[in-house]
Amino acid sequence: MSGTQSSLPAPVTRLWEPLRERSRSKRALLLMAPLLVFELLLFVAPFLILLRISLMEGSPDLRYADGTWSLDGYVEVFTNGVLLEPIIYSFKLGVAATGITVVIALFYAYAIWRADGPIKSLLLFSVILPLLTTLVIKTYAFRPLLSPNGTLNDVLLALNLVSEPIQFAPGTVGVIVGQIYIVLPYAVLAIYSVLSTMDWGLVEAARDLGASRPRSFLEVVIPQAMPGIIVATVISFAWSVGAYAAPGLLGARDQAFAIEVEKRLLSNLQWEIATAYSVVMLVLMLASVAVLTLALGRFGGEVEYA
Amino acid sequence: MHRETVENALFRAGYLAILAFMLLPLVVVVVTSFAESGNLVFPPENYSLVHYRAFLEETRWLSAFDNSLLVGVGTTVVATMLGVTAAFGHELDDGRAGQLLAPLVLVPLLIPPIILGISMRVYFVRAGMDASYLSIILAHTLWATPLVYFVMRSVFSRFDWQLLDAAKDLGAGPIQSFVYAVLPNVKHGIFVGALLAFIVSLQEFVMALFLSSHSTKTIPVVAWEALRQSLDPMVSVVSTFLILISVIAIVIATIATNLDWLSKQLS
Numbered sequence: 182m183s184g185t186q187s188s189l190p191a192p193v194t195r196l197w198e199p200l201r202e203r204s205r206s207k208r209a210l211l212l213m214a215p216l217l218v219f220e221l222l223l224f225v226a227p228f229l230i231l232l233r234i235s236l237m238e239g240s241p242d243l244r245y246a247d248g249t250w251s252l253d254g255y256v257e258v259f260t261n262g263v264l265l266e267p268i269i270y271s272f273k274l275g276v277a278a279t280g281i282t283v284v285i286a287l288f289y290a291y292a293i294w295r296a297d298g299p300i301k302s303l304l305l306f307s308v309i310l311p312l313l314t315t316l317v318i319k320t321y322a323f324r325p326l327l328s329p330n331g332t333l334n335d336v337l338l339a340l341n342l343v344s345e346p347i348q349f350a351p352g353t354v355g356v357i358v359g360q361i362y363i364v365l366p367y368a369v370l371a372i373y374s375v376l377s378t379m380d381w382g383l384v385e386a387a388r389d390l391g392a393s394r395p396r397s398f399l400e401v402v403i404p405q406a407m408p409g410i411i412v413a414t415v416i417s418f419a420w421s422v423g424a425y426a427a428p429g430l431l432g433a434r435d436q437a438f439a440i441e442v443e444k445r446l447l448s449n450l451q452w453e454i455a456t457a458y459s460v461v462m463l464v465l466m467l468a469s470v471a472v473l474t475l476a477l478g479r480f481g482g483e484v485e486y487a
Numbered sequence: 488m489h490r491e492t493v494e495n496a497l498f499r500a501g502y503l504a505i506l507a508f509m510l511l512p513l514v515v516v517v518v519t520s521f522a523e524s525g526n527l528v529f530p531p532e533n534y535s536l537v538h539y540r541a542f543l544e545e546t547r548w549l550s551a552f553d554n555s556l557l558v559g560v561g562t563t564v565v566a567t568m569l570g571v572t573a574a575f576g577h578e579l580d581d582g583r584a585g586q587l588l589a590p591l592v593l594v595p596l597l598i599p600p601i602i603l604g605i606s607m608r609v610y611f612v613r614a615g616m617d618a619s620y621l622s623i624i625l626a627h628t629l630w631a632t633p634l635v636y637f638v639m640r641s642v643f644s645r646f647d648w649q650l651l652d653a654a655k656d657l658g659a660g661p662i663q664s665f666v667y668a669v670l671p672n673v674k675h676g677i678f679v680g681a682l683l684a685f686i687v688s689l690q691e692f693v694m695a696l697f698l699s700s701h702s703t704k705t706i707p708v709v710a711w712e713a714l715r716q717s718l719d720p721m722v723s724v725v726s727t728f729l730i731l732i733s734v735i736a737i738v739i740a741t742i743a744t745n746l747d748w749l750s751k752q753l754s
Binding site for chain 1: 513516602610626636714736
């Protein structure tokens with residue numbers, strides 16, 4: 182691969198040369214090159230094409246009219262209530278699932294950190310196993326638990342807490358519970374990996390100085406865990422807003438963004454609308470993730486992602 | 488003293504409740520796979536192996552199993568090669584390429600898989616390679632590589648680089664010194680990274696849903712389609728096998744490293 186620089190096509194050379202010049206070692210760059218090329222071809226390029234198609238005219242028979250320029254797709258997204266509502270629903274789902282997830286995750290990560298021996302292993306295992314199990318399976322298991330004739334309603338009825346079954350799923354409650362279950366393991370591990378490097382002596386010192394346990398948790402543990410909390414929040418939010426499995430299996434039909442965009446792409450074959458819809462959603466999502474990261478960052482802690 | 492007892496009891500009740508919440512859905516899946524009736528009820532009224540027998544007789548699940556295995560192995564090979572070489576290069580020299588690489592590798596994990604699925608479907612249709620195994624493998628590699636890459640960066644950061652210098656001083660070439668000086672020290676990390684890549688591929692379904700054709704459907708895709716029509720206890724049977732594979736993978740990874748290290752790598 183070295184030595185062939187002159188025979189590379191011009192656009193590749195244009196990208197490659199500045200990288201090569203700034204890099205201190207050619208061998209290191211050659212080792213990184215395959216992954217860089219892979220990301221450019223499989224991630225950046227598809228996105229540029231997606232963006233291009235979102236700016237084309239629709240076509241009744243060909244999904245989109247090649248070579249045309251038009252903002253019709255975007256106009257449709259911003260003027261059609263049927264398309265705007267799922268975006269709002271998805272963001273509400275994101276906020277609700279993220280809020281609950283981060284609180285539970287912080288508590289559970291703390292419990293794992295404080296535990297030792299077999300209990301610690303069991304708690305860690307309980308996080309890793311769902312993490313490695315497919316979304317479809319995890320989510321569908323909530324159907325027999327949450328449906329009107331499901332286990333939870335049986336228990337509530339037997340205890341006389343409710344007089345008639347509540348429809349948790351299919352419905353928004355089911356979607357939120359399912360989504361929390363999907364993102365919780367990631368949130369717990371993000372916080373735990375930060376806590377596990379923390380010095381327990383600090384908490385003991387706070388208690389020796391008279392702080393109660395909840396107070397020492399609020400004023401010592403949480404600020405220290407902030408980098409992990411930020412990562413947990415960002416991941417939970419990004420994945421809940423884009424959620425597909427939980428709304429698809431536990432929701433009433435046609436509410437979330439992901440379900441709507443799939444319909445436009447596969448059933449209606451309106452590619453210019455589906456792609457414009459995706460671009461709008463992505464911009465909104467990444468913008469809110471950036472704002473969220475900055476806002477939380479003010480409470481302390483730097484996010485390390487590498 | 489009394490207050491502390493109450494706090495301890497509440498604390499324990501709290502994390503045990505979450506533990507139950509974490510494991511309950513998986514228990515539901517395994518238990519319902521042994522149900523006798525076709526309705527999905529938990530706990531089932533009667534138990535039998537009827538769905539296991541039906542599973543072995545139905546070819547769509549078995550061919551989905553083959554597809555998942557093929558895609559999983561392909562993803563593991565590609566993602567491990569890309570991730571290990573890039574992490575090694577990044578560790579040798581953190582130049583401009585490295586600064587570009589880290590976010591580029593990370594960002595796909597934050598983008599909703601449905602949007603990735605759509606963009607790749609459009610892309611592969613244009614390239615004339617839609618509905619092929621390769622397109623699913625490449626899509627899964629996009630997700631599996633970050634895990635391998637970040638696991639390997641953490642492994643290489645603990646590697647004693649003087650060993651590499653020593654190998655060079657003794658006259659080893661770049662490949663020889665990697666094989667004899669670096670590889671033996673990082674092989675557990677590579678193994679765990681590869682295992683994670685395989686599991687990621689095995690469980691991913693949204694991108695696979697968009698990229699698969701009738702003959703290339705993986706297990707989660709078939710399960711998803713079966714569940715959208717009706718709740719099918721056969722899915723519990725398949726899921727039980729998948730959960731079993733995950734448990735075995737965790738046990739193997741734990742033996743190779745330890746649970747605490749593994750959990751930190753996954754975050």
